[in-house]
Amino acid sequence: xxxxxxxxxxxxxxxxxxxFLPQAIKTIxxxxxxxxxxxxxxMFTAGVLLWLIYGLFIKDIPIIVANLITLILALTIxxxxxxxxxxxxxxx
Amino acid sequence: xxxxxxxxxxxxxxxxxxxFLPQAIKTIxxxxxxxxxxxxxxMFTAGVLLWLIYGLFIKDIPIIVANLITLILALTIxxxxxxxxxxxxxxx
Numbered sequence: 001x002x003x004x005x006x007x008x009x010x011x012x013x014x015x016x017x018x019x020f021l022p023q024a025i026k027t028i029x030x031x032x033x034x035x036x037x038x039x040x041x042x043m044f045t046a047g048v049l050l051w052l053i054y055g056l057f058i059k060d061i062p063i064i065v066a067n068l069i070t071l072i073l074a075l076t077i078x079x080x081x082x083x084x085x086x087x088x089x090x091x092x
Numbered sequence: 093x094x095x096x097x098x099x100x101x102x103x104x105x106x107x108x109x110x111x112f113l114p115q116a117i118k119t120i121x122x123x124x125x126x127x128x129x130x131x132x133x134x135m136f137t138a139g140v141l142l143w144l145i146y147g148l149f150i151k152d153i154p155i156i157v158a159n160l161i162t163l164i165l166a167l168t169i170x171x172x173x174x175x176x177x178x179x180x181x182x183x184x
Contacts, residue, residue, distance in 0.1 A: 008146040015139025022131035035127035039114035047107025054100040 010062075017066045020073035033081040041078040048074055102154075109158045112165035125173040133170040140166055 027033060048071045055063030119125060140163045147155030 005146065005149040008142050008149065012139050012142035012146055015135050015142060017139075019132045019135035019139060022135070023129040026129040026132075027127065030127070032127045035119065035122070035124045037115040037118040040111045040118075043107050043111035043114070047104050047109075047111060050100050050104035050107065054097065054104055057097040057100065 013062060013066050017070050020070055020077065024073045024076045027077055027080045031080070031084055033077075033084045036077065036081050038078075038081050038085060041074060041081055045071065045074045045078050105154060105158050109162050112162055112169065116165045116168045119169055119172045123172070123176055125169075125176045128169065128173050130170075130173050130177065133166060133173055137163065137166045137170050 027036070048067050051063060052067040052071060055061075055067055119128070140159050143155060144159040144163060147153075147159055
């Protein structure tokens, strides 16, 4: 039973971490960030950074790894949002 | 020291959970989901649902509360993405 519970936890971590990859790829390709909330990615990136610091403090490898990957992806999306915002819909 | 570490964890959870609120508000208001990745919100919602199940299994209140709030917000964004996708840029 404990193994099944752990599998749920690992699957959850993998899905929520890797979910930002298709968003980053889409944004890099399409250069369209109109529908994306700057405040969301600002808050989210700050939160993930704090999760990473928390993971380092408590020396929890899954928290460190998951949040390091998410931080890189969220920072990419945040950077592209700042780069393309206010420039109309699509940039070639 | 342990208190400071806990504060980092709580702040991290609050930021990453509530970050989806400005995105949901923006999407409800602007009805523009062009830049948002459907695959991201599909994966993310599934992941958050698994986090919630995991939290219920291990009876961890912070995991349950944070992921219940995130699930409602992520489901809202996913639903709006499905509703408005493929309809051009902006719908009044």
